Amino acid sequence: MADGRRVVSFGGCNYLALANHPAVVRAVRDGLDRFGLSSTASRETTGNAAPHELLEHGLADFLRVERVLLVPDGYLANIAACQGLARSGLSCAIIDERGHPSLVDAARTAGLGVGTFAHADPRSLVRALDALRPGRVVVMTDGVFTADGEPAPIADLLEALGPADRLLVDDCHGLGVLGPAGRGSVPHAGVHDPRIVVTSSLAKGIGCAGGIVAGTETDIDHCRAASAYICTTPIAPAMAQGTRAALRVLIAEPARLDRLRDNTARVRAGLHNLTVLAKGNLWNTPIAAFTLGDLATMERTEKELLDAGYRVPLIRYPGGPAEAYFRLSVNAEHTDTQINGFLRAFRAILAHRPTTVTARVRQEVADGLA
Ligand SMILES: Cc1ncc(COP(=O)(O)O)c(C=O)c1O
Incomplete structure (x- = not known):
């Protein structure tokens, strides 16, 4: 609607139109009747509910990763990922200069040193990495750049990594959209590597709410100790139920x-x-x-x-x-x-x-x- 008139919108991030899908809306409604509006506490205290865990498992299967951690939104997913990686001994983040602002905020919040590389330029990344050795580094990029839809050169960035580095792909605009069945930018790039950590919002292509960090069991265990996860209230269980329904629609249709x-x-x-x-x-x-x-x-x-x-x-x-x-x-x-x-x-x-x-x-x- 604009000025009370119905118009056709070519805006926003509801790429798969799942935010209005009847099965998704129905699942949230059912969840509201069953679980109320909020779980009212951190998942590590009394705020964990079955739909949160089922959603994590469903997304891990869908993304074909060992583990997924659910956090309240995509911004916090980047913070939880960086806090987790910092706990695992990474000291620096090198971020695509046009990466989403939440990447820089996340790295700073986690106490990582922050550097940048020239936009989508693996050679610039190699130079930046060389300057930081022998440190272990997380390279950070959007999977699909928010503003203009440019896909990141994920396979080339991965090539530049050392064996103990990580590549964090913020796939807020690739999840549900790119790759086989909408699995995202990483499968779209044709790579599968335990050094990759994927973060995403669930409020865009998936049409609901929440954020995720996806990766190996070891990396996600570190993220589970992050304050961005422990000290926050998760999405409502009803919304987790709706998000599971959205995932089912994505797979079934x-x-x-x-x-x-x-x-x-x-x-x-x-x-x-x-x-x-x-x-x-x-x-x-x-x-x-x-x-x-x-x-x-x-x-x-x-x-x-x-x-x-x-x-x-x-x-x-x-x-x-x-x-x-x-x-x-x-x-x-x-x-x-x-x-x-x-x-x-x-x-x-x-x-x-x-x-x-x-x-x-x-x-x-x-x-x-x-
Ligand atoms: C690339 C990117 N990362 C992170 C976020 C933050 O996600 P959320 O709105 O779920 O906090 C957004 C958009 O909001 C985004 O476009």
């Missing part, structure tokens, strides 16, 4: 993921034809970021799209191509009519743009594809 991928390809191709998408039209992630001239032009475009019935949010969020930019996201329940209607409306709006703006966008497209 592979057509949902196929549809997301089809929709993604069609919207990306459409934006490319409109010469709007400067970079990343080859990425298969449902996020597209772009700018269109100056801020006033973008604000006008956002309003015109809204008037035509389509919400494409102009946002300010770290890591995008400019301070303010459009972050368009596709979901599995966008229909052909909605996608075609949006692309038609966008074409009509762009047709009235001054040529200087469209010429500049074309140049950006050319640069982005170079």
